[in-house]
Amino acid sequence: MTKPTDLVQGTLDLLILKTIALEPMHGWAIAQRIRFVSNNVLQVNQGALYPALHRLEQQCWIQAEWGESENNRRAKFYSLTKAGKKYLDREEANWERLSIAIGLVLKTAQG
């Protein structure tokens, strides 16, 4: 089994923002969703997740609200703010450009 990939901070932010862009989610669900969608490649550690959530909240890119969880417990749901949406779009575009560029370099080097 491969080691859980160490996520650089900016990447984790991007993943979190993208994940909650669909609907408000609590912390556990965010971690599950990222793992599930990435086919178990990306495992987000709680120790990284919660500080990241708090930081993003402090930056006003996400906001938190207490709500009822799927198993009827009180849970803190995070959702994207307007500023967060803008930031996500910008970062997504950046990531797109970067990965294409890296892909190009790798392919060219191969061929």
Add this chain to the structure above:
Amino acid sequence: MRWTHKLSLRVRSLFGQSAVDQALDEELRFHLEREITAKIASGVPPEEARSAAMREFGGMEQIREECRDMRSVNWIQDFFQDLRFGMRVLVKSPRFTLVAILTLALGIGANTAIFSLVDGALMRALPVSDPQNLMLLKWTAHGKSKHLSTSSYGDCQENRDASTNGGCSFSEPLFHEIQSQAIFSDLAAFAGGGGLALTGNGSASIVDSAQYVSGGYFQTLGVRPSSGRLISSADDTQSAAPVALLSYAFWKSAFGASPSAVGKTIFLNRVPFTIIGIAEPRFDALSPGNQTQMWLPLSSQMRIELPWDNRDGNSNFWWLVMVGRTKPGISRGQAQAAVNALFVNAALHGAKPVFNVEDKPAVSLVPAQAGLTGFTAEIATPIYLLMMAVAVVLLITCANVAGLLLSRAAARQKEMAVRFALGARRGRILRQLLTESVMLSIAGGALGLLFAGWIMTMISAVVATEDGLAGAYALSPGLDARVLLFTAAVSIFTGILFGLAPALRGMRVDLTPALKEAVGNFPPGRPIGRWFSVGNALVVAQVVLTVVVLAGAGLLVRSLQNLRSVDPGFDTRNILTFNIDPTSAGYRRAEVDGFDQDLQNRLAAIPGVTSVSYSWVPLLGRGLWTTGFDLPGKPKDETNEADMLTVGLDFFHTVGIPLRQGREFNASDLAVAAKDAEAQAAQSERVAASVKTGTKGLAEQNNNEAANLQPVPVVVNEALIRKYFPQTNPIGIRFGASVATDADPGSSPGWQVVGVVGDAKYNNLRREIAPTIYAPFTGQGAYFSLRTAANPSSIIPQIRSIVAELDGNLPVDRIKTETQQIEAQLITERLIARLSTFFGLLALLLSCIGLYGLLAYEVARRTREIGIRIALGANSSSVLRLVVGQALALTLAGAAIGIGAALGVTRFLNSLLYGVKPADPLTFIAVAFVLAAVALLACYIPARRAMKVDPMVALRYE
């Protein structure tokens, strides 16, 4: 919008601290439970699921901490946490805390007190509005002036050497000329004055310090009255009714703060003046220390002082100080150029040019704040010296407390290790330790304020005399904002300074051994043979600094002793002096002499008075009169100089100056002098008249008169004989005659020596005894000297009643014993000797504590080693050597470096020393001995403890 949200988030996380933490806990708990539920759902047994989830989750506290960090308000919380924790730590070791705070209180308190002196005496803003825009006019020239008389009252620094000639007094015509030009929007001129007899307000008294001011003075300065009105331009004309403005302090002391003082008529030298107002309290002196009791219009000066110097309208009498504010749109440079042109023109091309072109006379405009130094110039050096001494004491304090902290840091290694092991970051621990040390120093600073108050009382006690420089040594009123700010800044700075090294040291922890050590055990010592350690270095530094302070103090004390024991050439015991000035009550010259002789006879009849005489100024009373004169057969350029003092009958016998040859003055000598003075006065009136009418041939007439006059009989001192007439029998020698010329119509028949007396100090104990001419006294206010058989102060009431019998309008002023006169003169010396001794002893005490602390710690740390040594057969003397050896080695190293450093530093004391060299071996040896003795004292207790170490107990430690 966004930032308000951010702000509210921060405020919430700061003040809703516990709510936010609870929410975080709940969030994390939810996550954990959800994980467990998910694991159970996937088929893992509940117990196993739980522990696996917990394991994966990792350190709850760490996540919590990081989340807090993310909320970025942590440092404020941390700060309060540090404060709480620091408080707990300090309270836990009360003895250490107490010693540290007391030490710091001494160091910071001493600095606060001296800063209060610096602030009060040297750093005060001029008591005027907008002081930075007020300019002072100063002149300089590179050559000797001609045909120039000047008068000044210590408002700015002056130098009348040919090479650095300069000052800030100007002639009245120049003032009017500058005033008429469009340079200054406001320009004021003023001159000092005083010794005015004040009558019409209870018993007669003397106004010591009055200031004559031009009409625009108060408008220029922007001073307000506290009641009544100020002097205005309308008051400063020859035809205006004479008015006077009182200072707030004088109004309180002389008029009992009576509201009816304003509007009252008083008499100054018998001329009526109406009091028009009281100045605001803060305006007591324009130039620092130059306290003024009363302001009078410039135009009134001629009415109340004798017109002996003909200064009004005279371009060759410079006596007015000028301050002004330039017109809007005119720069300082432009104004200076314009004023300079007027000044140079007057100085080079006046009726009697004062300077030559090559003297390069020039005027500059300087900020009045910097230029009007007043008395501060004289006291700045001693005050800065004290400031340096207390700064050194503060450094010793820092080294001392740093040493204490260092030994504690060693004892706290385990605590640090635990905190590191629990994941604390270095920066966080550094901050915690610095918070602790700054807390200590702030507590020390607060306590130091009490100590400062005590030192300030000591300073006030020394300067609590009424004359001389006492007025210049001003303390800040109470503990004002600036002083408190200074103390706070010094405290924080000190805290960081002494806390940094031990804190950095405390962070260098090797985790494993530190954690393994038993509780309460000391860390292992340094390898044997390594002498350098921070603790040792700190003790050596303290000793070095102590030597510097002690050596300085020793030299200053020896100077004071030398000054006190210097032989002034007369008997200073049991002499009482007082001032009386019949001319201020309208007596004419001839009448004054009769009055003085009458009073002399009456005072001599008081029981217990053995002898009475009088002179122009009292001996050692700061007043000095020097004169240039010609010798027979030498060029007539008056380049020979001597001190001059006019004295009454029986003067030398009264003060105790021994007569060596010839005789004292007799009544006919006084008569000759009176006749001569009469002729001089008549002549100067004629000169004044001739300046106005342009009469020629005056010189010839004067020469005829001089030939008719007898030479004035004088008594000279031995120094004068040694310098000018070494070979001959001095009795009967004539000298000092001058012949009038058209350029200088003053002529004089000169002097004839009738007696020679021993050398005696004149004005100042420090000054070498100069050639001195004593001439017969005539026609002025005099200082009487009474020699008594017992305590001279007891006859003061009799003196007052005898003077009142003669003339009720004559105030008796400045009553003082000769001893008081000398003590007042030594005010600076006494102040710095006392304070520097005090600081020296303080430094000694502190470094003694520092040494003791280090030794006690070393002995405790090496208890096991000492125990082993004793078990192996070491006797108590070798154990003693262990401790005492270290103490002596450190002290000697410190003393050696310290003496080197002190030799470098004490050179700067030179101007304050008297009769002792900056490298005085006796002082330095004494300092070294005192240090060695104190060092031995400091190691007494640790050495005894070391010798009493029980090897069994020590070995059982493990």
